[in-house]
Amino acid sequence: MAGSLMNGKTVSAAMREEMKQEVDRLTAKGVQPGLAVVLVGEDAASQVYVNSKHKTCLELGYYSEVHRLPADTTESDLLALIETLNGQSTIHGILVQLPLPKHINEKAVIDSIAVAKDVDGFHPVSVGNLVIGDESLLPCTPAGVIELLKRHEVEIAGKHAVVIGRSNIVGKPVSLLLQRENATVTMCHSRTANMKELTRQADILVVAIGRANFVDRSFLKPGVVVIDVGMNRLDNGKLAGDVDFEDVKDLCAWITPVPGGVGPMTITMLMYNTLKAAKRIHQIT
Numbered sequence: 440m441a442g443s444l445m446n447g448k449t450v451s452a453a454m455r456e457e458m459k460q461e462v463d464r465l466t467a468k469g470v471q472p473g474l475a476v477v478l479v480g481e482d483a484a485s486q487v488y489v490n491s492k493h494k495t496c497l498e499l500g501y502y503s504e505v506h507r508l509p510a511d512t513t514e515s516d517l518l519a520l521i522e523t524l525n526g527q528s529t530i531h532g533i534l535v536q537l538p539l540p541k542h543i544n545e546k547a548v549i550d551s552i553a554v555a556k557d558v559d560g561f562h563p564v565s566v567g568n569l570v571i572g573d574e575s576l577l578p579c580t581p582a583g584v585i586e587l588l589k590r591h592e593v594e595i596a597g598k599h600a601v602v603i604g605r606s607n608i609v610g611k612p613v614s615l616l617l618q619r620e621n622a623t624v625t626m627c628h629s630r631t632a633n634m635k636e637l638t639r640q641a642d643i644l645v646v647a648i649g650r651a652n653f654v655d656r657s658f659l660k661p662g663v664v665v666i667d668v669g670m671n672r673l674d675n676g677k678l679a680g681d682v683d684f685e686d687v688k689d690l691c692a693w694i695t696p697v698p699g700g701v702g703p704m705t706i707t708m709l710m711y712n713t714l715k716a717a718k719r720i721h722q723i724t
Contacts, residue, residue, distance in 0.1 A: 442691030443591075444700075445666070447583075450590045451703040455499060458714055462500040465717060472717040473502035474532040474558065474709075475524045479517060479543065480510035485536045492534070495706055501713065502529055514543045518551050525553040531720055532558035532713035555720055558712040560612070569615055576712045581613035583704025584645060584666050585620065591693060593643070593664050596621035601641035603627045603634070603654070603681075609647040609668050617643070634658075652683040656690055665694040668701050 462472060474496055478489045489505060496503035506520060517535075524533050533556045539545050554564045560578035568575035588595055600622040604610035614624045622643065627634045638644055638658040646654050647668035659665070669681030680697030688694055695701055718724070 442665075442688050442694045445587050445591050445693050445695045447587060447695065447700045447703040450587055451707040453590070454586070454707050454711065455495075458499055458710060461714055465714075465721075465723060466500065468721075468723060470717055470721050470723065471500070471502045471529070472532075472714050473504070473527075473530045474534065474713045475504040475506065475527075475530045477506045477508065477517070477520065477524075477533070477535045479508045479512050479536070480540050482536075482538070485538075489536055492706055492709065495710060499710055501710070504530065510540050512540075512543075514547065517543060517548060521548065521551045525551075525556065530556065531717035532556050532709075534559055534709065556716055558709055558716060560712070561607075566607075566612075569612060572619060576716060577616065577708075578608065578612045579708040579712065580609050580668060580701065580705045581616050582711075583701055583708045584613050584668065585616050586708065587666065587695065587701065587704060588643070588664070593693060595643065597623075598642035599623050599625070599640055600643040600645065601625045601627060601638050602645045602647070603638070604645075604647035604649075604668075606647065613645055613647070613668075617645075646681040648681050650681055651679040652681070652686075654682040655686045656683075659687055659690050661690050662692045663690065665691050666701065667695050667697055670697060670702060 476489050476492050478485055493503050493505050524530050533552050535548055539548060549561045552562055554562050557565050557576055560576045565575045600617045602610055602614045605626055605628045614626050617624050625637050627637055635658050639660050641663055643664045645666045649669060651671035651673060665682055667680035667682040671679050673679050678698050
């Protein structure tokens with residue numbers, strides 16, 4: 440029997456309805472959450488993401504700014520724009536769409552964003568707060584993974600969670616968040632010698648490596664909860680995750696589909712972070 444689907448679309452829709460009510464409450468107090476997205480260059484995938492973020496802002500009643508800059512924008516000009524946004528009272532969240540053109544230092548740009556407005560959760564101070572368990576704006580995709588688990592009432596505390604992938608964007612932060620929820624966490628990566636031996640011990644398996652259909656049933660024990668963060672475009676144009684869904688679905692207690700699993704949660708958590716930032720900046724509980 441196939442595992443139950445963890446529907447990111449349903450969870451995302453429920454969270455957005457909750458956020459709309461919060462936006463109405465804040466607006467009545469004279470505060471409209473504001474998000475500024477900066478896009479440098481003409482990357483097609485980035486254009487789609489930016490348009491989606493802008494559309495979601497409008498649907499939720501946020502103030503939205505999109506700054507589209509040419510690919511030859513200098514690093515100093517980009518930093519100057521960020522400095523302006525840091526001081527702009529109508530903006531509570533700043534997101535610079537990655538990747539950036541190669542002539543721009545990505546770390547310098549991330550470091551320049553005010554921590555209070557770091558809705559991507561990538562600033563070193565935000566990451567440090569995540570590591571030590573202090574209050575911070577959390578990276579959107581990892582936070583979305585935790586929200587999916589909680590809203591499907593998956594027990595995390597005391598469980599063995601295995602994460603495949605150690606990126607700064609997903610693998611490392613989701614491992615920290617799982618630990619925060621009292622899971623015992625094992626991280627696997629390209630140099631892990633006995634990966635299948637480890638993944639077959641997992642009660643919860645999070646896969647974020649960017650390799651289509653990498654995980655098959657030989658990686659899993661029956662009854663596992665599988666979170667597939669991968670989003671890969673196949674030669675036939677279809678999307679596939681990092682997990683071979685058809686091969687493993689009958690082994691899983693829960694499994695996220697691709698698309699429609701983790702993906703919808705990322706922008707929703709960005710909106711959540713922006714709302715949270717607005718409340719913190721204006722000291723609204």
